[in-house]
Every structure is written in C-alpha cells, then in structure tokens.
Amino acid sequence: MGLWERLQRVDRRVLYTLIFLSVIIPVLFPLSLPTPVTPETESFYAAIEAIPDGSRILFPFDCWPSTLAETEPMAVAALRHCFRKNLRVVALSNVGMGGPSVIERVLGQVAGEFGKQYGTDYVNLGYKANYQAVLLGMGSKIEDIYPTDYRGTRLSEIPLMREVPNYDSLKLTVIISDNAMVDYWVSLVNARFGMPMVAAVTAVMAPKQLSYVQAHQLQGLLGGMKGAAEYERLLDARDRATRGMDSQSLIHLLIIGFIVIGNIGHFAARRARAAGRAGVAA
Amino acid sequence: MSEFFSSPFVALFPTAFFTLALYSFLYRDNPLFKLAEHVFAGLSAGYYFGLIFHSVIVQQLWLPLTQDGEWILAASGALGLLLFARFIPKVAWMSRLSLAFVIGSTAGITFIQQLHGLILPQVSRTLLPLDSVNNVLIVVGVLATLIYFYFSKPHTGPLGWVASGGVGFIMVAFGAHFGYTVMARVSLLIGRIQFLLIDWLRIGS
Numbered sequence: 001m002g003l004w005e006r007l008q009r010v011d012r013r014v015l016y017t018l019i020f021l022s023v024i025i026p027v028l029f030p031l032s033l034p035t036p037v038t039p040e041t042e043s044f045y046a047a048i049e050a051i052p053d054g055s056r057i058l059f060p061f062d063c064w065p066s067t068l069a070e071t072e073p074m075a076v077a078a079l080r081h082c083f084r085k086n087l088r089v090v091a092l093s094n095v096g097m098g099g100p101s102v103i104e105r106v107l108g109q110v111a112g113e114f115g116k117q118y119g120t121d122y123v124n125l126g127y128k129a130n131y132q133a134v135l136l137g138m139g140s141k142i143e144d145i146y147p148t149d150y151r152g153t154r155l156s157e158i159p160l161m162r163e164v165p166n167y168d169s170l171k172l173t174v175i176i177s178d179n180a181m182v183d184y185w186v187s188l189v190n191a192r193f194g195m196p197m198v199a200a201v202t203a204v205m206a207p208k209q210l211s212y213v214q215a216h217q218l219q220g221l222l223g224g225m226k227g228a229a230e231y232e233r234l235l236d237a238r239d240r241a242t243r244g245m246d247s248q249s250l251i252h253l254l255i256i257g258f259i260v261i262g263n264i265g266h267f268a269a270r271r272a273r274a275a276g277r278a279g280v281a282a
Numbered sequence: 283m284s285e286f287f288s289s290p291f292v293a294l295f296p297t298a299f300f301t302l303a304l305y306s307f308l309y310r311d312n313p314l315f316k317l318a319e320h321v322f323a324g325l326s327a328g329y330y331f332g333l334i335f336h337s338v339i340v341q342q343l344w345l346p347l348t349q350d351g352e353w354i355l356a357a358s359g360a361l362g363l364l365l366f367a368r369f370i371p372k373v374a375w376m377s378r379l380s381l382a383f384v385i386g387s388t389a390g391i392t393f394i395q396q397l398h399g400l401i402l403p404q405v406s407r408t409l410l411p412l413d414s415v416n417n418v419l420i421v422v423g424v425l426a427t428l429i430y431f432y433f434s435k436p437h438t439g440p441l442g443w444v445a446s447g448g449v450g451f452i453m454v455a456f457g458a459h460f461g462y463t464v465m466a467r468v469s470l471l472i473g474r475i476q477f478l479l480i481d482w483l484r485i486g487s
Binding site: 028192225 | 398
C-alpha cells in the first residue's frame with residue numbers, strides 16, 4: 001500500500017488517541033485561545049440587560065442530563081447574569097427525566113453564589129407531563145398546572161408565585177433546551193401570548209433556531225459550548241465553557257487537518273491509478 | 283468513616299465508573315458496557331414510572347379529586363382508565379374513545395401551532411426588501427430551494443439552473459448542520475473529560 005492509500009486508511013484508534021490528547025492537554029494546560037462573540041449572543045445578553053432590575057422571568061430547563069456538558073454552562077452563565085440584575089427566576093422543566101433535579105442543583109448553586117433565597121428570589125416548579133397542555137395552560141393560571149412546586153409546597157404559600165398568576169407578569173422567557181421544546185415555546189407561547197424569548201440550545205440545534213432569530217421570534221440565541229464561552233466573556237466570568245473551547249478548537253483543527261489529508265490522499269491516489277492505467281495502455 | 287464516603291473521590295465514583303464503562307465501547311462491545319447500559323435503562327424506567335405516577339396521577343388527579351372536590355376530573359380519569367380496555371378483547375373498542383380525544387386535541391393544537399406559530403411568521407419575515415446582501419441571499423435561497431422541491435415540471439432549462447442553485451443552498455445548510463453537530467459531540471466528550479479530571483480526580487485547572 002502506497003503513502004496515499006495509507007493516508008486514506010488511518011486507523012480509527014490513532015484518531016481516538018489524537019482527539020483524546022487534544023481534549024486533555026488544554027484541560028491540564030489552558031491555552032486561552034480567542035472566542036469572538038457572535039451577534040446572536042450579543043442579542044441574548046442585550047435582551048436580559050434590557051429588563052428592569054427585579055423583574056420576574058421564566059426559566060424553562062428543557063434538557064436531558066446527557067447534554068449537560070453543553071446546556072449547564074449556558075444555564076449557569078445566563079443565571080449569573082439574571083441574579084446579577086436581581087431578576088427573580090421561575091424555573092420549570094418539560095423533561096421529566098432529570099430536568100427538575102438538575103434545576104435544583106444548578107439553580108441552587110448559582111443562587112447560592114448571589115445569596116438568593118428560595119421562594120422569594122427563585123422557585124423550581126418541577127415537571128408536569130404533556131408539554132402542550134402545560135404551555136397553553138400556564139397562559140391562564142399557572143397554579144392550575146402546578147398546584148405545588150418541586151418540593152411539594154403549595155404555590156399560594158410561595159411569595160414569588162403569589163406575584164405570578166400567569167405569563168402576563170413575566171418579562172422574558174430564557175429557554176435552555178436540547179430538543180424540540182423551543183419550537184413549542186416559540187409557536188405556542190410567543191405566538192399566542194406575545195412573550196419575549198431567548199434560547200440557549202445545543203450546537204446541533206443552533207442552525208435551525210437561527211431562523212427564529214432571523215424572524216424575530218427569538219430575541220437572542222446561544223449555541224452550545226461556544227455560545228456559553230461567548231456569554232462568559234460578555235459577563236467577564238470565565239468558567240468551564242471558556243476552558244472547554246481550547247479543547248474544542250484543537251479538535252476542530254485536527255479534524256480539518258485529517259479531512260484535508262484524506263482528500264489529498266484520495267485525489268493523489270486517483271491520479272496515480274490513472275497514470276498507471278495510461279502506462280499499461282501505452 | 284462517613285468522611286470517607288462523602289469525599290469527592292468516593293461520592294463521584296459511580297458516575298466516573300459508568301462514564302468509563304460506556305467509553306469502553308470504543309475498544310469493543312464488552313460486559314462493562316452492557317452493565318452500564320442495563321443499569322441506565324432500568325433506572326430510567328423506574329424513575330419515569332415514579333415521576334409520572336406522582337406528578338400526574340397523584341398531583342393532578344387524586345389530590346384535586348379527594349381534597350378539592352374537583353369532580354370534573356373524574357371524567358379525565360375515566361378516559362385514562364379506558365385506555366387499558368385494549369388488554370380485554372371484548373371491550374377493546376372502548377379505548378378508541380380516549381384515543382379519539384387525544385388525537386383530536388393534539389391535531390387541533392398542532393394545526394394552530396404550525397400555521398399561526400411557525401408558517402405564517404416565517405413566511406412573513408421572508409418577504410424582505412432586497413436592499414442588503416443578507417436579504418438577497420435569504421430571498422434567493424428560499425426561492426431556489428423551493429423550486430428544487432417543485433416536482434410538477436422536469437428540472438430542465440432555466441428551472442433546472444435555479445434548482446441546481448437550490449441544491450447549492452441546501453448543501454451549505456447541511457454543511458453548517460454537520461459542523462455544528464461535530465461541535466456538539468465534541469462538547470459532550472470535553473464535558474466528560476472535564477468531569478473525570480477536574481471533578482473526580484481533582485487535577486487540571
């Protein structure tokens with residue numbers, strides 16, 4: 001097998017090892033590579049910044065624990081921005097499997113950083129089945145959908161929830177999502193109740209959600225770990241996403257390099273074969 | 283002893299163990315991977331059953347019925363029970379009453395959601411003035427892509443050229459999706475490695 005064929009048939013274990021090293025090295029020795037901020041992230045930041053301090057916002061955490069590597073840094077960055085402005089957060093989840101307990105951990109951790117109190121500054125409503133009915137029902141009366149919060153306290157006994165009967169008393173929805181729930185928030189709640197929204201979604205979803213930003217159905221968008229890193233930069237609070245982007249950039253360079261090498265190998269081998277056939281014919 | 287079990291290394295050990303067990307599939311299928319897979323499936327099923335039972339049956343049916351006297355909910359409960367009629371062949375037809383209700387309400391909501399919430403806003407925001415490169419790209423891209431999916435006339439001549447342009451736009455969209463997908467998968471790997479190194483082993487920054 002010639003050099004060009006070998007370049008097209010690199011053992012996948014070699015690739016795994018190189019990718020593994022590309023992740024580990026920046027974690028151990030940060031490179032601090034630049035991460036420019038995109039207009040969508042700036043719009044997300046501006047939407048939260050534009051709300052009067054102390055306002056109430058809705059914070060749906062519609063994601064599975066399996067995508068926390070992307071969604072948690074975005075949620076943490078957005079919550080830090082919200083609590084920095086003393087916004088009061090009503091969190092809920094339309095993903096039953098782990099959603100509410102992740103809210104409890106992430107929201108509790110960031111609220112703790114800012115000395116916020118459960119019940120007055122933030123609430124975790126938990127999960128209810130049938131997202132379409134939940135989203136539409138909360139437009140009339142949240143208490144009908146969520147008689148109690150995640151901890152089992154009646155909503156009428158929670159000071160923050162006494163001020164929030166339905167969507168009318170909320171200024172913004174900050175959606176954290178790794179699935180089609182963004183479509184439902186946009187098409188049911190934004191379209192019907194006129195609730196302003198921003199979304200932080202996994203990178204896989206970002207290209208599709210950009211059409212909502214283009215159509216002004218979403219006011220801003222964070223896309224995956226890169227979106228989280230950009231937001232950390234805007235907040236001047238560098239954290240895990242910023243560090244993760246070093247590994248991300250190295251791996252992308254590696255993948256680009258292998259795609260280029262593979263293509264060079266492919267075309268060179270084809271030329272060599274064509275030259276060989278011409279030689280035989282002569 | 284309790285300090286030992288609450289130390290980060292031991293407390294996070296099950297998560298680290300199952301992470302490594304799942305990644306062991308990179309070498310090949312093996313008993314460790316199978317164990318992790320089965321534990322995940324079993325835990326998920328049990329957790330989901332408890333969650334739905336508590337949040338739907340208890341919180342939204344049983345308690346409002348028995349404590350708040352909301353008897354109208356008995357009708358919803360009865361419709362839910364009728365779904366189980368499928369297991370008894372003689373009365374299986376009765377489950378269709380519940381299914382009709384579910385399908386009817388879902389179709390109604392989805393119709394309004396798709397038309398009012400997605401199609402009309404997206405179409406109206408595509409009717410843009412051709413006064414910037416961005417707007418021209420959006421309008422031309424949408425039209426060319428739609429023409430590619432127009433099958434009532436052969437794609438020859440000018441129609442064929444525009445359809446080929448549409449393929450170009452579709453390819454660019456696929457490329458963007460693929461790039462973002464690579465980023466998403468790599469992010470998940472980075473997240474796991476950060477967990478193993480920083481949270482579990484306490485090394486790295």
